[in-house]
Amino acid sequence: MGFQPQQNVDLAELTTFKIGGQAAFYTVVTSADELPEIFAWLKQNSLPHLVLSGGSNTIFGDGIFRGLVIKISIMGFAVLSESEKSAVITVGSGEDWDAIVAKTIDLKLGGIEALSGIPGMCGAAPVQNIGAYGQEIKDTTLSVEVFDTDNSVVTSLTNAECEFEFRNSTFKATQKDRYIITAITLKLSKLPPSIPQYKDAINYFKEKNISTPTLPQIRKAILEIRRNKFMDPAVMPNAGSFFKNPIVAELVAKKIIAQNPDVKVYPEDTKIIPLEGGNYKIAAGWLIQNLGLKGLELEKVRVDPNHALVLENKGGATQKDLKQLVSKIQDLVTKKYGITLEAEPVIVEF
Ligand SMILES: Cc1cc2nc3c(=O)[nH]c(=O)nc-3n(C[C@H](O)[C@H](O)[C@H](O)COP(=O)(O)OP(=O)(O)OC[C@H]3O[C@@H](n4cnc5c(N)ncnc54)[C@H](O)[C@@H]3O)c2cc1C
Numbered sequence: 001m002g003f004q005p006q007q008n009v010d011l012a013e014l015t016t017f018k019i020g021g022q023a024a025f026y027t028v029v030t031s032a033d034e035l036p037e038i039f040a041w042l043k044q045n046s047l048p049h050l051v052l053s054g055g056s057n058t059i060f061g062d063g064i065f066r067g068l069v070i071k072i073s074i075m076g077f078a079v080l081s082e083s084e085k086s087a088v089i090t091v092g093s094g095e096d097w098d099a100i101v102a103k104t105i106d107l108k109l110g111g112i113e114a115l116s117g118i119p120g121m122c123g124a125a126p127v128q129n130i131g132a133y134g135q136e137i138k139d140t141t142l143s144v145e146v147f148d149t150d151n152s153v154v155t156s157l158t159n160a161e162c163e164f165e166f167r168n169s170t171f172k173a174t175q176k177d178r179y180i181i182t183a184i185t186l187k188l189s190k191l192p193p194s195i196p197q198y199k200d201a202i203n204y205f206k207e208k209n210i211s212t213p214t215l216p217q218i219r220k221a222i223l224e225i226r227r228n229k230f231m232d233p234a235v236m237p238n239a240g241s242f243f244k245n246p247i248v249a250e251l252v253a254k255k256i257i258a259q260n261p262d263v264k265v266y267p268e269d270t271k272i273i274p275l276e277g278g279n280y281k282i283a284a285g286w287l288i289q290n291l292g293l294k295g296l297e298l299e300k301v302r303v304d305p306n307h308a309l310v311l312e313n314k315g316g317a318t319q320k321d322l323k324q325l326v327s328k329i330q331d332l333v334t335k336k337y338g339i340t341l342e343a344e345p346v347i348v349e350f
Contacts, residue, residue, distance in 0.1 A: 003041040003217045005068055011060045014052060014071070016119065016233035018313050019322060019348070020060025023069040024049075030073050030094070032154050032182040035147045042068060050348060051180055053094070053121035057128060057239055060176055061350035062318045067252075072123050075102065081187025082269050088142060090185045097130075105215045109188035111140040113215050114196045116222040119233070119240070123181040127171040128344065129164045133196035133222055134267075138164035140186040146179035153180060166281075167244050167344055193218055199268040200225045237313040239345040242326070243284040250262070253280035256337055260290065260310075284341055286310035287333050298325045319347070 005027040011020035025047070027282035029035065042049055048067035052058060076092035077100065087109050091100050101116050105155060119126075125137045126144050141164070144157045157179070163170040173180060193215050195205050204221045205213055213221070229240055245266060248256075256263055257272055257280075264283035265272045274280050288294070288308035295305035300317035303325070304310040330341050 003037050005041075009069070011065070011069065015055030015058050015060060015239075016237060017055075017059055017239045017317075017322075017345070018237040019062075019317055019319050021063045021065070023065045024069070025068040028071045028073050031077070032074060032145075032147055032180075035154075035180060035182075036152045037229050038068070038070065039149055049177075050201055051177075053124040054119055055232070056119040057124065057345045059239065059319055059322060059345050059347045061348055062320060063350050065348075065350045070180070072121065072180065072182075074123070076183065079107070080185070085190050086187055088185060088187050090145075090183050092337050093121060093181045093184055095122045096120075097122050097125055101219070104188055105219050108190065108215065108345065110193040110215050111135070111188040112137070112193065113193060113218045114201075116219045117226040118328055119266070122184055126164070126169055126181060126184060128167045128181060128218045129162075129169050131167065133198045133201055133225075134165075135196070136164070137184075137186075138162070138169075140188060142185045142187050144181055145183040145185070146181050149178055149180065164312060166247065172346070181254075196222070197267065200229075201219055231307065231310055231312060236304070238310050241285070241309045241344055242311040243288075243309060243329075243341040245281050245284045246287075246328070246341060247275065247279050248339060250274065250278050250280065253282065256282065256339075260341060263287075263290075277311065282339070284339075287337055287339065288329060291332050291336060293329060293332065296328075298324070298328065301325045303329070319349075323347075 005025040007025060010024035011023055012018045013253045050069045052069055052071045073094040074092040076095050078090050080088040096116055097120050098120055101112050105113055114135040115130060118130050129136050129138050141159050144162055146157055147154050195201055201221055230240060264286035266281040273298055285308045291301050294308050296303045299321035300314050301321045302312050302314055304312055333339055333341050
């Protein structure tokens with residue numbers, strides 16, 4: 001009978017921000033083998049596609065997407081090889097990211113423990129090179145298996161070909177929309193882990209008097225720290241940190257630091273230090289908080305009253321509402337600090 005997508009599907013509930021209109025066509029994919037037929041159908045009907053996983057980093061438009069939304073649900077987990085010091089695992093892109101982190105810790109494999117508690121699926125993790133508490137997925141990624149929509153074949157990209165950057169990769173930039181990630185292959189470590197060099201984590205273990213924590217102890221710490229930092233999207237819909245921490249040139253940073261000696265700069269240290277290369281990574285949350293914007297409300301969206309970096313849907317918000325708030329924050333930050341804040345989630349217009 002051929003490929004038959006669902007029609008007129010509501011999108012808001014498929015994302016953690018609960019914003020979005022409808023998809024004219026929608027399908028759930030459980031195997032890469034289904035993709036050639038789907039892309040032949042798209043070509044035949046001259047329709048565009050959008051890929052969706054857990055929806056925790058996606059803000060859909062308010063109208064109708066006149067194309068096909070493809071929800072990825074490709075499962076699978078295997079240990080491909082092991083040595084004394086490491087193991088290589090491969091994971092289906094539709095597996096829940098945090099469940100896989102927990103599983104690797106059960107297997108005594110380290111390298112992604114600081115990425116505990118990040119919502120979403122494994123296939124989305126390389127898209128924005130997820131990161132937290134000093135780890136990024138680029139550090140452990142050996143390769144990413146993809147369906148190449150240009151020629152309808154499954155192929156593999158090396159770590160270098162993924163062009164990972166801070167909250168960015170080829171999947172979000174140079175080859176946007178070209179690849180559908182079907183699996184990720186990670187090289188994890190069997191060596192003893194170390195305390196994530198972030199103030200919250202350092203203080204957590206200092207208080208508990210633990211100098212050489214185990215992987216489960218690090219996971220527990222990160223989950224606890226995150227619980228205090230992020231609003232649960234099930235309670236108040238959001239997409240986590242809304243703005244990327246801006247990386248600015250020394251001259252700009254020095255001016256901000258001179259005017260605001262208490263500005264928060266990453267990596268956090270006893271004194272303000274630059275990144276390798278001399279640029280500075282400023283905490284976007286601090287910039288917003290320092291402007292007194294915590295709790296700012298506009299239409300049905302607001303800045304979380306406790307966490308300046310988290311924008312929230314108070315109920316029934318539209319992408320238009322959100323964009324107004326985003327522009328207001330961006331304008332005020334640019335005016336005060338000369339920095340342009342960039343949104344982290346993928347904002348899809350339709
Ligand atoms: C409370 C909260 C806390 C968060 N904390 C962090 C954090 O600490 N660090 C961090 O980096 N992020 C964080 N995020 C953001 C988000 O969880 C991650 O970006 C996550 O990887 C998104 O996964 P997802 O499955 O929900 O992606 P989705 O929102 O479904 O998709 C995100 C993007 O990836 C694309 N995509 C998804 N799957 C595929 C695929 N298989 N192939 C190709 N493209 C695909 C989509 O088209 C979309 O452009 C947080 C979000 C929330 C809500």
